Amino acid sequence: MMEKVNISEKFSLFNEYWSPKIVGEVNDTHVKLAKLKGEFDWHHHEHEDEMFLVIKGKLLLKLRDQDIWLEEGEFFIVPKGVEHLPVAEKEVHVLFIEPKTTLNTGNQITERTVQNLPTI
Amino acid sequence: MMEKVNISEKFSLFNEYWSPKIVGEVNDTHVKLAKLKGEFDWHHHEHEDEMFLVIKGKLLLKLRDQDIWLEEGEFFIVPKGVEHLPVAEKEVHVLFIEPKTTLNTGNQITERTVQNLPTI
Numbered sequence: 001m002m003e004k005v006n007i008s009e010k011f012s013l014f015n016e017y018w019s020p021k022i023v024g025e026v027n028d029t030h031v032k033l034a035k036l037k038g039e040f041d042w043h044h045h046e047h048e049d050e051m052f053l054v055i056k057g058k059l060l061l062k063l064r065d066q067d068i069w070l071e072e073g074e075f076f077i078v079p080k081g082v083e084h085l086p087v088a089e090k091e092v093h094v095l096f097i098e099p100k101t102t103l104n105t106g107n108q109i110t111e112r113t114v115q116n117l118p119t120i
Numbered sequence: 121m122m123e124k125v126n127i128s129e130k131f132s133l134f135n136e137y138w139s140p141k142i143v144g145e146v147n148d149t150h151v152k153l154a155k156l157k158g159e160f161d162w163h164h165h166e167h168e169d170e171m172f173l174v175i176k177g178k179l180l181l182k183l184r185d186q187d188i189w190l191e192e193g194e195f196f197i198v199p200k201g202v203e204h205l206p207v208a209e210k211e212v213h214v215l216f217i218e219p220k221t222t223l224n225t226g227n228q229i230t231e232r233t234v235q236n237l238p239t240i
Binding site for chain 2 (some may be wrong): 002003004005006007008024025026027028029031047048049050051055063066068069070073074075076077079080097098099
């Protein structure tokens with residue numbers, strides 16, 4: 001990919017929630033965008049750390065022992081093995097940095113699992 | 121690291137140019153911040169892709185065959201092996217995503233090489 005990426009522009013290309021899109025790769029790592037709204041499912045990633053960077057809106061990232069509120073320009077890296085639950089009262093735009101092996105629903109396959117992520 | 125990171129707050133902690141700071145790790149990948157001003161040196165990274173995300177200001181990323189202008193909220197991933205030259209007419213704040221093995225001056229060791237990056 002030899003083109004620059006404008007993050008807002010990419011977000012304007014889709015409307016589904018909880019459906020990550022790939023917008024870049026850096027060696028073994030993917031850069032993904034997703035729109036979140038509502039509550040996801042508790043899960044963890046056995047082997048992957050997962051970075052949530054809020055681009056727009058306000059995200060509540062619940063851990064079992066801690067509530068983390070992320071606003072625009074803030075990020076949190078959920079370490080591998082740590083259970084988490086993203087909650088978006090209103091629509092939130094998130095940029096993810098995570099290993100290419102990362103599945104959105106982590107340790108469980110549910111109806112919300114997205115297996116083959118599109119690149120946009 | 122179980123604390124969230126506010127990117128602007130981290131940028132307020134240092135003033136040097138061309139001196140990347142580590143602000144997070146995602147498996148084998150580092151998240152770094154740097155303030156850039158002026159012109160760097162042409163270099164490439166033999167094995168590492170390097171993502172430049174502009175947080176503040178406007179960055180000119182010169183490749184041998186292309187000039188890429190990056191504004192706030194835009195990123196470019198320089199593929200491994202591709203020569204590049206960052207140029208910042210005015211101060212620019214950049215977030216980098218790159219493998220932990222990445223050296224700022226790439227294939228050459230110069231007086232601008234930073235070997236042991238601090239975590240802030």
